[in-house]
Amino acid sequence: MPKLPINIVWFKRDLRFTDHEPLYRALEQDIPVLLVYFFEPSLIQYPDSDVRHWRFVYESLTEMQGRLEDRNGRLYLFHQEVLPVLDALTEHYSIQSMYSHEEIGNSLSYQRDKEVKVFCDLHGIQWKETPTNGVIRKLRSRKTWQKRWDERMHQPPFLVREHDWNLVHLPSILYDSLKGEEIPVDFTTRNPKFQEGGECWAWKYLQSFVQTRHQGYSKSISKPEASRRGCSRISPYLSYGNLSMRMVYTFTKQHEAQSNHRRSLQNFISRLHWHCHFIQKFEDECRMEFEAINLAYQSLEKKRNMDYIKAWEQGKTGIPLVDACMRCLVETGYINFRMRALVVSFFVFNLWQDWRDLAHFLARQFLDYEPGIHYPQIQMQAGITGVNTIRIYNPIKNSMEHDPDGIFIKKWVPELKAVPPSLLHEPWKLSEMEQKMYHVNLGQDYPFPIVDVENSRKVASEQVWAIRKTKMARQEGSRILQKHVNNPKNRKG
């Protein structure tokens, strides 16, 4: 019996139906479409992965499933590697084409994609990948990048028709034999401390920001507490593709003209550019996952200190703002940009630890983990690009400036709850009497600082600047600017 010809849409980090080019293209054809998503054990076990990510993915998929019920369709979830399932499907179906977005993931997903490509070529399956947001694969030069980004954002979205989707229904015997083990209960159980995944939530966050919340954007963007409401919080929805960048851009532009806070929306839009700009860097030089982009900094050796690393991870460094940020991040999956930069700075400069020893830990904590932003940002904040300003954040000054009343600190470091704001930012200065008055016994309830902030800053600064001045660092710097910056003379990021 001849095999039924089908097309496949493979959902990856693009968990939506709106403005989804692969889905749109597949539904245009006169061939039934099989919708699939893979919870790949290898990716789940990779050290950058955390249950919070997969829960968000599961929530997104559940919402999509719900919408498919109206169309009498189904999105098939596999808790399996991709290739064995594709291989088995070829025994039952004649797969004509597979549609997906280009994925800019970690080294493991890159390797998997290369293997899938070989498989498709071998089986005569056309794998049609379409670009993700503003990122351009095999980009030759950055010169026209910005123009092409604008063009993509102004293209009409790919809106699929509401009804008559010609979808494949897998026989249950076949699906049961392929779907793999049950999806872990941790993935399927809601945790209210984290933002919920799905297109519907994505639009709620975007709408409330663009229609009202953006009013406080510029004022709250650097504040650890106020940013939680004042920033858009759309990052996980972009990372898992619940929203396309084009839809975010178009929607924001539509509201910009009527806003009394246009400046805020313009600042927001510039960050949408950065989103793709950073991912483009990673797309063009993905060794950044493992190596310093500026090769001169490969020689920078730091002695690993597990006590420091643990104290930092657990929010027990004795520096209240750093500790509050780390505890909040672990518990909720979010801190704002400045606080991310600050905790990285504290780790790589004050604690003098290698950026590679924080990269996976932070990836696991950020609900919005996006490899293409994560690695370039970490390297930038670690001062090892040789082209960006080296910024060593002073955690005490930042604490006084951005959490003057200690609202954020007291929330996450309750040991210091009774300490008045004037003494809170440097608790190690509390006298014994003050410790008694404010119910904190330093060294027992809350640690003394594990490093001297000022001395460690000076030592670190000398060392990173010494490398920055070498011929190799400068040569590498020029190469980086040529490769990754639109106009090297007028650069940002």
Ligand SMILES: Cc1cc2nc3c(=O)[nH]c(=O)nc-3n(C[C@H](O)[C@H](O)[C@H](O)COP(=O)(O)OP(=O)(O)OC[C@H]3O[C@@H](n4cnc5c(N)ncnc54)[C@H](O)[C@@H]3O)c2cc1C
């Ligand atoms: C060390 C470090 C690691 C980071 N890792 C990630 C990551 O894994 N995933 C991630 O999405 N962002 C990352 N960022 C960037 C930034 O901190 C977050 O995008 C932002 O805090 C998300 O909050 P928001 O959606 O409210 O941002 P908003 O300020 O509302 O900005 C809107 C969107 O613009 C993009 N954006 C904002 N700031 C930046 C930036 N500096 N660089 C690139 N894109 C930006 C994001 O997509 C964000 O959702 C990292 C920053 C640092 C310093």
